[in-house]
Amino acid sequence: MTKESIVDASVPSAGRIYDFILGGHHNFEVDRQAAQMILQNFPFVSKMMRLQRWCLQDIARELTQVRGYEAIVDFASGLPTQDHLHFGVPPGITVIYSDYDPVVVQYAQEILGDTPNVHFYEADARRPEELLQRPEVETMLSGKKVALISWGVGAFMTDEELTHVARSLYDWATADMCWVFNAQAADFNPDHPAAGPILQMYQRMGTPVQFRSLDRYLELLEPWKPDAGGFVSLLEWHGLDQSEMSNEERNTFGPTGAGYGGFLIK
């Protein structure tokens, strides 16, 4: 996908579809039509996206108030609205957001204004080293215990890209760092009859979706290992259970609903 196509408001964008399904207003008619097509075939997608997004403040609190991290670097952040990481951290914690979409970056910078210790950069989550090697980022993170986050983006990376991301972050990280990862849409049934048109639509947008199991995710994330808590389903994460899903939704998305989340360590 080219940068020009992202800035083009006449074609749907995966980010703006996500925003619409979550109830935001940073989207256009073309995105809403695409979103409606997804929701007609898979109404559960709106639940799945909320389950993912609700985790962010839990993660922020866990990292900073329980595990003692002093800085967070988040890849493919989306808009830093009121539910995002920096609302869940104590003052003084450095939060570095990033996104591939230049419009999101501009929008985000306007939302954040002069919010202390919170920064937003244009960067591709598939090449995290580019963000981490920016001189100003290196300066901000120097001497700090850093947590990395890739949340809600795994299904938009190929196996090769995910392997590269895991290796880059592993090589960059020191022993006390961690990587919070969402095994997005793990257990989804790609043979579902309605899956084809959705996959084709994302393919046309230049953001093809990859479906893989949790085990496959964990293979690709090596040499990172899950911490003692392991990966938990997002339903379980929020204290919900399968009663939130219909039989059809369970058959399509698997018993976990929206995949898994966990903390990876070296």
Add this chain to the structure above:
Amino acid sequence: MPASTPSNSLADHLAEPVLAEALQHSLRSTLFSSGLTVSPRQVNKVGADIASAFLVFFENQDVTAVQADGSRLAHAGLGHRSILTMTETLRQVCREKSNPLFDLPNVAGVYVNALLEGYMAGREELVLQEQQRTVQAYIRASAQREDETG
């Protein structure tokens, strides 16, 4: 044995925890219709806050404060189905607890109208704000892209 007299304390007729629990239950039932920010852990706080705010309103009748609460709920991402379900629950609880000493249904009506008015104003403000930010972001991103591509 002395004859019992009706209590003139509102708390004896409408206990805050009972109201909070009813509101929390209604919010949980519409969890997935809310926007981004109201997570399962947060709905209990929203329910408790509204229960408390309603009892304060019963004493001070401060409509402006209730409108501000409604606006805040819109900005916090509470979905319209959630607020409608929650306010209907509030009205219902007040109808059930109605008695000659406290005109709870009428107070609830005034409270709900003010809350919804504030909520609608907050939603409109949010949409317009986001619209403006989107336009500005596109203008800046396009200009930046033109600079980069020469």
